[in-house]
Structures are given as structure tokens and as C-alpha cells.
Amino acid sequence: MNKPDNKPFDPAIKSALTALLYQLADDDFILAYRGSEWLGLAPHIEEDVAFSSISQDTMGHAAMFYQLLEDLGEGNIDSLAHGREASERKNAVLLEMVNGPGHYLSTAQYDWAFAVVRNYFYVQAKKVRMDSLKNSSYQPLADVALKVNMELYYHLLHWKTWFVQLMQAGGEARPRMEAAIKKVLGDFEGVLTLGPLGNEIAEHGLIEAEERLKQRWLFMMEPVFESVNLSVSESVFAMKNGNGRKGEHTADLDAALSTLSEVYNVDPAASW
Amino acid sequence: MGSEGFYQEFEVFSKRTDTSSLQYQFSLLAPNRELALVMAQENFMRREPVADIWVVKRSDVRKMTPEEKQSLMRLDNKEYRTTKGYGYLKKKWRHYEQEMLDEKEILSWGGMKKSE
Amino acid sequence: MSGVISYQEWTEEQKYEQFIKRIEAGEKIEADDWMPEDYRLTLIKLISMHGISEIMGALPEKEWVPKAPSLKRKLGIMAKVQDEMGHGQLLLRVAEDLMKPLGKTREDIMQDLFSGRLKFHNVFHMEAPTWGDAGLIGWLVDGAAIITQTNMLNASYGPYARALKRICAEEVFHAQHGEAIIMALAEGTDEQRAMVQDAVNRWWEALLMFFGPGDATTTGTSKQDTTIKYKIRTKTNEELRQDFFTKYIPRVLSLGLTVPDETMQFDQQQNLWVYKQPDWNKFKDIIKNNGPKSKERLGLRQTAYDTNEWVRDALNTAN
Numbered sequence: 001m002n003k004p005d006n007k008p009f010d011p012a013i014k015s016a017l018t019a020l021l022y023q024l025a026d027d028d029f030i031l032a033y034r035g036s037e038w039l040g041l042a043p044h045i046e047e048d049v050a051f052s053s054i055s056q057d058t059m060g061h062a063a064m065f066y067q068l069l070e071d072l073g074e075g076n077i078d079s080l081a082h083g084r085e086a087s088e089r090k091n092a093v094l095l096e097m098v099n100g101p102g103h104y105l106s107t108a109q110y111d112w113a114f115a116v117v118r119n120y121f122y123v124q125a126k127k128v129r130m131d132s133l134k135n136s137s138y139q140p141l142a143d144v145a146l147k148v149n150m151e152l153y154y155h156l157l158h159w160k161t162w163f164v165q166l167m168q169a170g171g172e173a174r175p176r177m178e179a180a181i182k183k184v185l186g187d188f189e190g191v192l193t194l195g196p197l198g199n200e201i202a203e204h205g206l207i208e209a210e211e212r213l214k215q216r217w218l219f220m221m222e223p224v225f226e227s228v229n230l231s232v233s234e235s236v237f238a239m240k241n242g243n244g245r246k247g248e249h250t251a252d253l254d255a256a257l258s259t260l261s262e263v264y265n266v267d268p269a270a271s272w
Numbered sequence: 273m274g275s276e277g278f279y280q281e282f283e284v285f286s287k288r289t290d291t292s293s294l295q296y297q298f299s300l301l302a303p304n305r306e307l308a309l310v311m312a313q314e315n316f317m318r319r320e321p322v323a324d325i326w327v328v329k330r331s332d333v334r335k336m337t338p339e340e341k342q343s344l345m346r347l348d349n350k351e352y353r354t355t356k357g358y359g360y361l362k363k364k365w366r367h368y369e370q371e372m373l374d375e376k377e378i379l380s381w382g383g384m385k386k387s388e
Numbered sequence: 389m390s391g392v393i394s395y396q397e398w399t400e401e402q403k404y405e406q407f408i409k410r411i412e413a414g415e416k417i418e419a420d421d422w423m424p425e426d427y428r429l430t431l432i433k434l435i436s437m438h439g440i441s442e443i444m445g446a447l448p449e450k451e452w453v454p455k456a457p458s459l460k461r462k463l464g465i466m467a468k469v470q471d472e473m474g475h476g477q478l479l480l481r482v483a484e485d486l487m488k489p490l491g492k493t494r495e496d497i498m499q500d501l502f503s504g505r506l507k508f509h510n511v512f513h514m515e516a517p518t519w520g521d522a523g524l525i526g527w528l529v530d531g532a533a534i535i536t537q538t539n540m541l542n543a544s545y546g547p548y549a550r551a552l553k554r555i556c557a558e559e560v561f562h563a564q565h566g567e568a569i570i571m572a573l574a575e576g577t578d579e580q581r582a583m584v585q586d587a588v589n590r591w592w593e594a595l596l597m598f599f600g601p602g603d604a605t606t607t608g609t610s611k612q613d614t615t616i617k618y619k620i621r622t623k624t625n626e627e628l629r630q631d632f633f634t635k636y637i638p639r640v641l642s643l644g645l646t647v648p649d650e651t652m653q654f655d656q657q658q659n660l661w662v663y664k665q666p667d668w669n670k671f672k673d674i675i676k677n678n679g680p681k682s683k684e685r686l687g688l689r690q691t692a693y694d695t696n697e698w699v700r701d702a703l704n705t706a707n
Contacts (some may be wrong), residue, residue, distance in 0.1 A: 036453045036466055040446040041688075043696035044278070045477045046300045046311040053314040054469035056463055063459045076460045082448050092399070105451055106684055109695045154313070163312045165303075166702060173702035256454075262517045263457035272457035272519075272569075277704035279494050298554075299481050301494060303703035315477060318470075319558075338421055339395045 007010055016200040017138055018072060019090070020207060022131070023195060025065035025244060026091035029081055030253070031122060032059035033260055034095070035105040043112055043238025050158060054119075057151045064144045071140070082264040086249045086257055088194065093244045094118060094187035096253040113173075113180035116166060120159035121221075125191050127152045128216045129207065137205035158222065167228035181230070189237040192217065282308040282331035284316055287323045294326065305329065392393040411619045416546030419485040430614050432486045433543055440478030440501050441509040442673040447685045448512055451625045452522035461569065468526060470567050478551040485547065502690050504677050510597045513679025515590070520583035523573060524591055526566020528636060532598045534559045535632050544619040574643040581644075588640065589648045597674075599629040652657040 009017075035055030039190040054166060066077040089096075095118070100111035130152060133145035166173045194201050194210045202209040218234060225232050242248030263272065278299040285294045297316040302308035308327040317325075336344075351357035355375060362372040371377070398406075403422050410417065417423055449469045456462040484494055500506035511529050516522065537556055543549045573580040600612070602625055615621045623631070633654075640647060651666045671678075677686060 027543070033454055034464070039453055039466065039469055040450050040473060041692035041696075043699040044301065045443065045473055045480065046302060046315055047307075048473045049318075049477060050311050050314040052466060052473070053318055056466050059459065059463055059466070063463075066459070082457070085410045100695075101537050104454065105447075106688055106692060107686065109691060112696055112699050136641075158310050161306050165307065166699070169702035169703045172698045176698065189530055260454050260462075263452075266457075266519075267577060267579065270580060272461060272572055272576075272580075276493055276495065280702040280705065298478060298551075299485075300477065300480070301484075303705060307703070314561075315474060318474075335420065342395065 007042045012200065013204050014072070016021070016197050016204050017141075017206055018069060018074060019195060019197040019245075020201050021065055021069050021072075021141070022090040023092075025062050025069060025080070026089050026244075027095055027122075027191070028058045028060075028065065029062035030089075030256065031119070032056075032062060033256060034097075034099055035119075037105065037108070038110060038115065041104075041108055041110055044249045054158060054216060057155065061148045061151070068140055078264070079268065082261040085251045089244065089247065089249060089257075091244050091253075092187070092190040092193075093241045093248070093253075094184060094191055094238065096165045096249060096256060097122075097187075097241075098157065098252050098255075099190050104131060104254060111176075111180065113166065113176040114122065115185060116159060116162045117177065117180040117184045119155075121188060122151060122191060123155045123159055124220055125175045125213075125217050127156060128138040128213050128220065131207045131216075132207075132213060135205075136207060141206070164206065164228055167230065178230075181232070182236075185232065185236045186238050190239040190242070190244050192237065193239070193243065193245055195243070202253055274289045280304065282310075282312075282327045283307075283330050283333060284312045285310070285326040285328070286317055287325075288321055290323045292323070294324075299330065402621060410591065411544040414542075415544075416468070416549065417544055417687060418546050426614065427545075427618050428486055428489075430611060430618065431620070432483055432490075432550065434611065434615065434620065435479055435486065435548055436497055436500075437509075439476050439483055440506055441512060442472045442476035442479060444501075444508040444512045444685060444689065446476070447688060448514065448516040448681065449522060449525055451516060452519060454581065455519070456522070457519065464565050465522060465526075468562055471562065475551075475555045479548075480548045482545075482551050489514040496551055498526035498693060503692075507675045507677075510671055510674045510679070511591075511594045512685070513674045513677070514594050515671045515680050516561070517590075518583050518587065519569075520580075520587035521590065522539060523566055523569030523584065526562055528566070528588075528591060528595055528640075530562040530566055531636055532595055532632050534563060535628050535635070536599065539623050539628060540621045542619075543621065548620070549555075570643070574645065584643075584664070586643055588645055590649050593666045593670075595632075596629065596663070597668075597671045599632065600625040601671070602626045629662055633663070637661070646647055687698045 032055045035051065035058065036049075038049060039052055039055070042051050046259070062081065063077060066080045069080055070077050075083075078138075097118075099115060100109050102108040102110070127149070130145045130149040133150070134142055134144040136145065166177050192210065192214045194207070198210050201207060207213070213239075214234070218232075221232070241250050280303060282302055284297040285293055286297050287383060289311065297312070300311055301303055301317055302311050305327055309325060312325050312327055313322060324336050362374075365372045404424055405428075407417070407421075407423060419607065435515065446469050449465065450474070452466050453462070457467045480494060480497060483497065484492075487493070487496070497506060501508070511525075511532075516525060523592075534556065537552055537559065541549060541552050541556060543552065555572055570584055573584045603612075612621070612625055616624070637647065637652075637654075652663045654660075655662050674682070
């Protein structure tokens, strides 16, 4: 099953594959969207520029995953990104949560601690996934993973630097960071899960099993947690706000979708 | 309450490829050199290839004062230090029916193997 | 240059004379060089305003970053607004180095912005209510900015000239990004075409104002004489406005769009565009932060600055 060429897919494999691709694409897309709302509002100008590059890379990755879905006949990449209801979205709920109180144009009081922790923890999970996907039984996905992986070194370096520094900083930083960690872990299971078809996804060799990926994430993070004197137990991983892989979402996603598709919906058939 | 300590000045240098020389890019503000390094790439080289980045705290750079820059001036009488002072050898070698080993010739030897 | 008397013993007049000689000869002045006080102050005012305008300029376009209608447009406008922040970074660094001897830092620039002492360009006080505005800003506002910025590429102040060189290289991408959006709309549905025309109508007066008043008689003050004297720029406001017309009017018309000034025409005899003057009193009012979006955008900038203060405090090595 190397290529989506003439041979028809085993329907069971295809549904596992598309389930996985929707997760990968929707995760990156919505987090990049949240990143784009931060534009102009970061703690300092230099960081604004750096953060925006990461958001662009991440949206670029989403576009590559949507392209794989388009190639499988799921619709064109722009309708996949802009034209689907919340209930059809498979992103983790953690990634759709608002950046903080307020609107991105007027009253945004965004939480930098939440941004740092959410992005750092997610990027490490994404790195674990991409490393595993390099051996995916679906070659086009393995090819994309190899490319995406290249840009994750910078994303990890960037977020890890912020994470370690703020964890070790004085003032309000530590309590703010700990509150953000609690919030992120409360929905982090939603990032790590491969969803209702998780077993099938692993059985078909599309990616390794969820549990192995989770252990690898912990293995990568533990030295960092130790270095900042933080203990994290996987018993606190939860999906407090729902399982996005099942299409369960919050009002935050509805609001985001209506903003991000506002112009697209003026005329989805038009060329923009 | 100011943010002066957050806004430290760093000078950014980079290499375009492994073999190119280090080049000055620009300066940025960051609270420490770790963050300065993380900011540097995307602030100044987001559209061009880059093989290495250095950040240097500006206060660690010993710069010249305008006064000191006067020490950079020198007379144009140092031909003995350059090939210009030895150009007459060309004619001399011709007399011995030899080519002069000039800069172009000598620097071309780098890629030469014995067997060639 | 005489190497006999120590530079420190030179009189202010001698230093000034040498300074003028240097800029006349096309030499660049660097941050640590001696410079006349009005040169320094003119540069600080010009460059901090330019820099903070880039930062404030990110805000009207920011609205359209999450809303851009396709993945490609979302990426393009993100990169474009990122560049605006990046240009702000370059310019503020240049301004900050000039302010250093006065004991001022970026913190002061931000506080001056919030208090209204530091102004930003009139165009960034305006509303951008549709995707057409996002395109128009990229096309014509950036087009106007390219005209004024390229005019200073050879500025006598080296750090500014170098920052502008980087900026103008990126502006070429901005111009094409804006053209691409506008072109798609102009070639699109009736609704899309109307979107562009509305945007042109809405922005026309602000675009004319962008270049500043023709001379001091219009608004009472003008820095253009000082900047020309010190070889920071070469052309006057009016010359730049005329250049803008020459470059862009034919393009606007070629797309079947109109400009909202029925008196607008090219006068062959004078070799000049004749046009209706914008309301310069309105201009003065807008840049005093009384434009339609001035308060909201300053509010957003200040809220973000205050909300993130704990980050700057936490990593403040001076503590």
C-alpha cells in the first residue's frame, strides 16, 4: 500500500489512514491559527518575529497533511481547512483553546505561560509522532514526516528555551508556569491519543501504538522536567474538555472556525 | 519599573554556508544569550540559507572610538609588503625563459594532485 | 583629515564642518560618530516614528491574518505582517542606538507611544473592515511606503540606510503579495470587485496624506527641509506623492478601478498630476491619535504590553 495509485485501498486501512491524517492536519492547523492570533502581541518584538515563523511552519505542515487527504479524495485542501464543521474536526481540544481572555483585535490578554507550555509539550509530541511516521507503511506520509521533522528542531529549541528559562525565573513566573502546566496536562491525553481507530492505525503500521508514543514523550521530557525541578506523573494526563479525536469540541473551536472561515464563506467557490 | 535588564543588546553574526566567512547581520534585544540565539535566526535570516549563528553581547565587544579610528590610517608606501613591490621579477624571469609564479598561479595549486 | 590635533580638542564648529564635509562626500555617519544635535534629534524622531509605525501597522492587517480565505493567503499574510514586526525591530534598534546617549531605551519608546508623545503614520489609524482592505494595504499603502523608503536608501546615516536596504528587499515581496490579493479580487466575482473598489475609495485620502503635507504652510511644521539638508532623503513630500501617482494610477485604472477624485488628471504642460488636496486638518487630528481606530489599536498594544510585563520582569537581569 505504498501509493494511492490505481490499486484500490482496503477500506479498513483507508479509514484508519484518513483518521490519522485528519488528526495530524487539524492539530497543526488549529494551533497555527492560535499562533497567528498572537502576532503582534508577544512579550517583545524579536519574539513576535520568531514565533510567527513557527506558526507559519506549522500551518505549512497542516497544508501538507491536508494535501495527503486531498490526494485520497477527501476534498481540496482549502475546503478541508476552512469548510468543515467543528464536529468533523479531529484536533485535540487542548490546541483549540483560546490563548487567553479577550479578542485578538481589541482586548487580548493572552497568557504567555500557556503559550509556552502548550507549544512546547505539543511540539515534543509532534516530534515523537514524526519520528515514528518516518517508518509509516504509507509512504507518502513517511515522506511528509521526514520533511516536517526538519523544521521541528528549531520549534523545540525555541520553546524549550522559553520553558526552561521561565521555569527557573523569579517573580510570578514559576506559579504562572505551574498553572499553565496543570491546564495543559489536564487535556494532554487528548493530544497523545490516536482516537477511536487508534488500534487499527497501529495495526496497519501507519504509526506506532499510542502507548509507545506516550512513553517516548515522557522519556524525552523527563530530563527537562528534572532540570527545572518539576515532577510530572502520567496519572494527571486527562481529557477534561473532551476527546477531539471523536469530534468532541468546545465553544472555543466554534468561535475560531467562524473567524478563520469568515472570508472563505463569503463565496467558497470563488478564487481568492 | 523599567525593563532595561530584559533588553540587553546582542550583536548577531552568521555564516551563509559552512565554507563562507562569518558576516555581521544586525543587533537585537533579548534578556540573555540563550534567547538571543533563539531569536536571531528568524529575525535576520528567515529568507536565506544559514549554516551557523553567533550572538555576542554588545558590551563584550571592544569597539574603536572615533579618536582611535585615526590609528587605522597609514601611508601608501608599503609596496614591499605586497606583490606590487616585486612586479619587476616578471621581466627578469622572462629573461631566464621562465613564467613568473604570480598570485593567480600559486593559488591555483591547491587542487593539484601529484599525478596530474 | 588632520592627524595633528587630537579629535577631542576640536571645536564644535570644526566637528560640524567635518561632519558636513563627510556627508557631502557621501560618507556614512555611524552610531558612535560625532553628529550635530539636530541631526541626532531629527533622526530619532524620524526613525522611531517609522519603527513604531511598522509595529502599529501590523495591527490593521492583523485582523486579516486569521481570516485570510485560503491556506496560501493565510501563510502569505502571516509572513507579511511578521515582516512588519521585523521592520519595526530593525528600525527601533537603529533609533534605540541613537537615543542611548540621551539615556533612553525601548521601554521609553513604548511609553512615548502610549502617552501620545510618539506618533505613528496616519494610515495605521484607519479602519480595515474587509479582505479588500487587507489587499489594498499590501498593494497601495506598501506601495506608498516603498516610494518613501527607497528615497532614503542612501541616507547619510549608515545604520538607517542599512536597515532600509533590508526592509526594501522585503517590501518587494509585500508589493507582490498585495498585488496578488488585489488581482484575484479584481478578476473575481462582482462582490469581490466591489470589495476592491470600496477599499480604494476608503483609503484614497489616507494615501494622499501618507506622504505628508506639501510644505510647512499646510500643517504648520515640516521636517522635510532638515532631512534634505542632512542628506537623509532627497525628494520632497510632493515629489514623492507625484512619483506614487505616476507609478500607481495607471495600474489602478488598468484593473478597471477608479480613484475617488474626478479632478484627478495628468497635466502634460506642468508635467504634474493635478489632484484634490486631502483635508490636512483631518490629517493633523488623526496623527494626534484621533483617527477612527487610534484608541482601539493603542489600547490593544498597551494591553498586550502590560499583560506580558511579568515575562519581562521574570527575565530581567537587572533585578
